Amino acid sequence: MIAGFSRCRRWLVAAILPLAAWSLDATAAHYQVETLVSGLRQPYSIAFLPGGDLLVTEKTGALRLVRDGQLLAEPVAEIDNLFSGGQGGLTDVVLHPDFADNGLVYLAFSAGTAKVNGTRVVRGRLVDDRLDGIEEIFRAEPDKDTGVHFGARLAFMADGTLLVTVGDGAQYREKAQDLSSMLGSVIRIGDDGGIPTDNPFVNRADAKAAVWSYGHRNPQGIVVDSNNGKVYVTEHGPRGGDELNLVEPGANYGWPLATYGIDYTGAVISPYSEYPGTVQPLTHWTPSLAPSGLALCRSCLWPEWEGDLFAGMLKGTQVQRVQLADNGEIAREALFEEVGERIRDVRFGPDGALYLVTDNSDGRVLKVTPAAP
C-alpha cells in the first residue's frame, strides 16, 4: 500500500511540476532589465526630477546627476562633515512635494567622526545643476560612537511632513525603547525641520517630540502609500528577524524586547518574539536577507502588482515582492535574482517602471520594464 501511495505521489509530482515551471517562467517573463547608468561609487538612492533627469546619491558623499542616460562628471553637491566609515555615508535623496515650485532637495546622511557621529538631514535648492543654500534641518540625538545602524531613509507624507528613519547604533539597542532618545525610531518633522504639533509624544516631557514611532533596529526602507497614506518600513534584523512593519504614530515595534532574530554571536537578544504593548511585523525574513530600500506599486507598469511592496535585499541579492491581502495574509516572491547583485534601493519612477540601485563600488541603476509581448 505504501508502495502504491508512493507511485501515486510520483505521478502527482510529475503532473504538477510542468505547471509550476510554467508559473515561474511566466513570472520571469514579466519584465526585462536594462542598465540605465553605471560607474557609480556605491550608489545608495535615486530621485526622479520632473524633466526626466535622475539624482543619485553615492555613499562616499556625492550627489550625482544623470541626464539622458549619461552620468554628469560634476557632482550636484558634496556633503561636508560626512562620516562614511562602516555603514555610514550619504544615503537617501527625496524631492519636496512642491519641488516644481520650490526646487528643494532633501538628503540624509551620517555625519561626524568615528567617535562622535549621527544621522543628519539637510536640504538645498537645485539651481543650474547645483544644490544651493544647503542647510541642516535635522540631527539625531544623542550622538553615538559606532559606525553602523544609521537608518537614514526619508519619505514625505501626504501632509508635507518628512519622515526620517534613525537606527539604534547597534551598541545602544535598548535606546530604541527610550523615548528621550531618537535612536531606533522613525522621526517626523516639518519640511523646515520644525516639530509638527500633532506628533504623538509632543506633550510628553520625557520624550523627544520628533519621535513618531519607536522600537526599531536599523530601518533602511520606507515608503508612503500614495493612495491611503499608510507608512511601511523595512528594517534589518540581527541574524534573522528582518521586518516589514506598517508604522503608525506612537506605536512601539518591539526592538529589542521582542525579535525573531538572534545575535551574530549565537546569543539570545530577547527570549521573546512577541511582547505585550509592542506591534508585530507584517512579515519577517528569517534567515535574514538584509532589506534596504522599499517601493510600492501604484499605477505602475504591471497591473497585477498593484498595491504590492518591493523590498531590495542586500545579502539576499534580490527584490522581495510582498503581496498584502485584505485578510492580513501575506505572500512573498523573490525577483531579479538573476541580476546577482546586492540591491540597495528600489523605486518606481514617474513612468511606472521599476528602478533598482545596486550596491557596488562600480554600482548601477537598473531600469525594469514589462517584457515585450
Added chain:
Amino acid sequence: MPHPSPSPSRMRQARGLLFAFALAALTTYMVAAVSQTGFVLAGLHAAGADFTPAVVVATIFRDLYGLAFKGLFVSYLLLVAVGLAIALSVAALVKRWTAARGMIIYPLAAAVMMGAMLSLIKAVFFGITLYAGTRGAAGLAGQMLAGACGGALFALCMERLR
C-alpha cells in the same frame, strides 16, 4: 633508533595538565556565558521587559549552547579556549622566571586575556561590542571575573599535580 616511551609519571602529568586546562576553559566559558545572559536580561528589564525565573533559566541554557555552537563568526567557547591556552602558557613562563604564586599569576593572566580579547574584537567591529552582555565596565568585569575563575581553578589543579 626508536624514541624512548614517556615515563608513566610524565604521562600522568600531561593528562593532569590537559584536565586542568579543560576545566579552566569550561569554567571560564560557563561563567562568561551566564554573565553575558545576565547583563543582556538586565538591559532588557531596564528597557521594560519582565521575566519569570523559568524564562531566565531557559535563556541561560540557550546562551550556553548558542555561544558555543551557533556563533556566526566563531564559537565563544573556542575563543575562550584559544585565549586561555595563550594566557596560561605565558603565565607559566612568567611564573617560572619570577617565582610568582600560581594562585595570583594564572587568574590574573586569564582575566587580562578576556579583557584584551573583547577589546580587540570591539576595535575590529567598528567599535561595536559584539557580545552585548559585555558592554560597559560591569559587563567587561564580568567576563574578566570569568577568566579569573578559570585561572584560579587551573592554579588549584596545578598545585595538586605537583
